[in-house]
Amino acid sequence: GLSEKLGGVFKKLKGRGKLTEADVKEAMKEVKMALLEADVSYKVVKDFVANVTERSVGEDVLKSLTPAQQVIKIVNEELVKLMGEANSKINFPSKPPCVIMMCGLQGSGKTTHAAKLAKMFKRQGSRPLLIAADVYRPAAIDQLKIVAEKAEVPVFEMGQIDPRKIVKAGLKEAKDYGYDLVIIDTAGRLHIDEELMDELKDIKKIAEPNEIMLVVDAMIGQDAVKVASSFDEALGIDSVILTKLDSDTRGGAALSVLAVTGKPIKFVGMGEKLDEFEPFHPERMASRILGMGDxxxxxxxxxxxxxxxxxxxxxxxxxxxxxxxxxxxxxxxxxxxxxxxxxxxxxxxxxxxxxxxxxxxxxxxxxxxxxxxxxxxxxxxxxxxxxxxxxxxxxxxxxxxxxxxxxxxxxxxxxxxxxxxxxxxxxxxxxxxxxxx
Ligand code: GDP
Ligand code: MG
The missing domain is CATH 1.10.260.30 (Signal recognition particle, SRP54 subunit, M-domain)
Incomplete structure (x- = not known):
């Protein structure tokens, strides 16, 4: 994986007292390969490597007492740049409710993170309503109710009927009862298929969401990029929630997702509990990808x-x-x-x-x-x-x-x-x- 590769390169750099321009170029070759293998687009990789190399072979760096550390620092800074700025804002419309639509593959964490978001916004003073629009497994609705109860947020559900009808009725309910935030928990599949996408497109048309959030499991690694691209092409997404970062994946996917889709990661999930959730910090993620903490x-x-x-x-x-x-x-x-x-x-x-x-x-x-x-x-x-x-x-x-x-x-x-x-x-x-x- 990306992190191991980069880790190896930097270990090599760390072990050296002095560096030459050739050392830096050699190391950057491996960085380039690693990033390409991680499905980061060629142009992004090229720019990234060019930036790091240019900054690294500067007099100041190579003549410094700790050139390897400096190069690592530069790589880190450029990784942060690649992931964009920390931005977890969701724009609430002037006329409530704000509608967030969760989408993603089955098991990615949609239901869990719908509740996490609801809890967070409730704490910030909102009145959220969750809509149960995953109707294919009876257990899905129950699961949403369980996590919603933990978040102390109500669930709107109509059992296993057409999710389009549920969403329509749920939105009416939100308007009638003054909920200012609606979070729609949709169904996922193990693989992307047309039927799922058609359903999601219909829901999008009905709900006119302010934010379509794609929930992606960090553990699927490089596939995250393909998933994100497919959802973005078919449905159009606004942002990404990267989940299961408590697993031992280092989150290289984070880098590729933004680089390829241009869509920001706004939040990360770090566990099954509702509080194990935080805004995305590019610096932390870069360090994590480098495997060095901060x-x-x-x-x-x-x-x-x-x-x-x-x-x-x-x-x-x-x-x-x-x-x-x-x-x-x-x-x-x-x-x-x-x-x-x-x-x-x-x-x-x-x-x-x-x-x-x-x-x-x-x-x-x-x-x-x-x-x-x-x-x-x-x-x-x-x-x-x-x-x-x-x-x-x-x-x-x-x-x-x-x-x-x-x-x-x-x-x-x-x-x-x-x-x-x-x-x-x-x-x-x-x-x-x-x-x-
Ligand atoms: P959905 O099918 O997309 O709705 O996914 P769920 O919300 O049902 O989550 C699938 C499984 O992953 C459940 O067992 C969750 O408890 C678990 N899960 C969700 N988010 C996280 C996370 O950030 N970390 C860990 N470790 N588990 C998670
Ligand atoms: Mg679910």
Whole structure:
């Protein structure tokens, strides 16, 4: 898939200290192939690669201390551009109700997301009405009722009769009872067929929707593009909801959908629960496609905040003498400079699983670590291996902690040292500089 390919390219770039123009061109070849394979149109890919290459081979980038990171950053920025601006607005007409028509293949998430939208708009002060226009399976109407109840939004249904009649009557109901938002849940099929499209076209004619939203399952990957194109050609869509992003797909489809159809993704679904729903953020999606969480933002923030001279001194020292506990403390101070731990963690991949309690514990652990290191002698900080059990007890007492805390810190230090080695000593992102020059 696209993400794996790009991931591979960037791993290669990351592992290098210096880059040449040829390196960038080579990497861009693979980016190009990956994007083409993901069904992004040739013109879009060509422009994308041209932009990234032009920006990457600039003097500033190649001569910078972290060229690979810079190139990744440029790719990221161009990906964001490709996905357009964040825009989740739905234009309410001056004369209510606003009508949203959901369409998409069977199982894509129409019913679930009709309820998610209804709940969101209700919270914003609207009075939504859901119309049950998927009449082919009796269970479909029941399912809509169940999710609607969770959203505390009423459902208009007439059983399994002609959906055209249902929509007509539902709209009348909305006007009569002052609902200002109508969301029509339509039927889907496993594959696009003429009968389905004819039905949807009729519903469109009757309902004159303000917004036709195509619901696309991110897990179908590249097929998303074909689905979006077909629906757009046959019915005309206004926007896309990309669902099931909680799955392990990285969402490369997001890139192709917009690039090919020109229709924006307005919302994303991240789970079965009604709250697992949010406006589409191109930056987050670009990072996700790159597989790095908001790592780039973090790198950027780090390089802005960290004092350049300090960083260089630290990098030089680490290269010559290795990474000791004083360095760990220094790193921690830099982290503090960058802002609260909460902000930092929220930028890391998988961060939405971090609870407030975890975050508070993180802050507390940091303070504790600082206290422990301050209770050590200079020699101990340089060479933690010399700390014997007796000293551990003294350090614990001196810092108001337990011996187990001291042990834990020493273990953390070992782990971090290993990690620094993996990045190449001094190549860690926290000081924003590469020592390998
Ligand atoms: P429809 O056939 O298009 O109406 O799709 P449904 O709304 O019935 O959804 C199909 C299945 O996917 C159901 O089991 C939903 O609970 C599930 N589903 C919908 N959206 C999401 C999502 O964002 N994430 C996950 N994990 N499951 C989803
Ligand atoms: Mg449904």
């Amino acid at each position: 790592m780039l933002t973090l790198i950027e923030k780090a390089s802005q905040t960290v004092d350049e001279e300090e960083a260089e001194k630290l990098a030089k020292k680490m290269q010559e003498e290795g990474f000791d506990l004083d360095d760990l403390l220094e790193q921690m101070k830099q982290i503090h400079k960058m802002g609260s731990i909460k902000n930092i963690i929220s930028m890391l991949p998988g961060a939405n699983k971090v609870s407030d309690e975890d975050l508070e514990m993180g802050e507390a652990a940091l303070k504790k670590t600082e206290a422990i290191i301050h209770s050590m002698t200079k020699a101990e900080r340089k060479k933690p291996a010399i700390i014997d059990p007796k000293r551990k007890r003294r350090i614990a007492a001196g810092s108001g902690t337990q011996v187990s805390d001291v042990n834990q810190l020493l273990k953390q230090y070992d782990d971090m040292k290993k990690m620094m080695k993996q990045f190449g000593i001094g190549g860690g992102m926290l000081h924003g500089k590469s020592a390998r020059r």
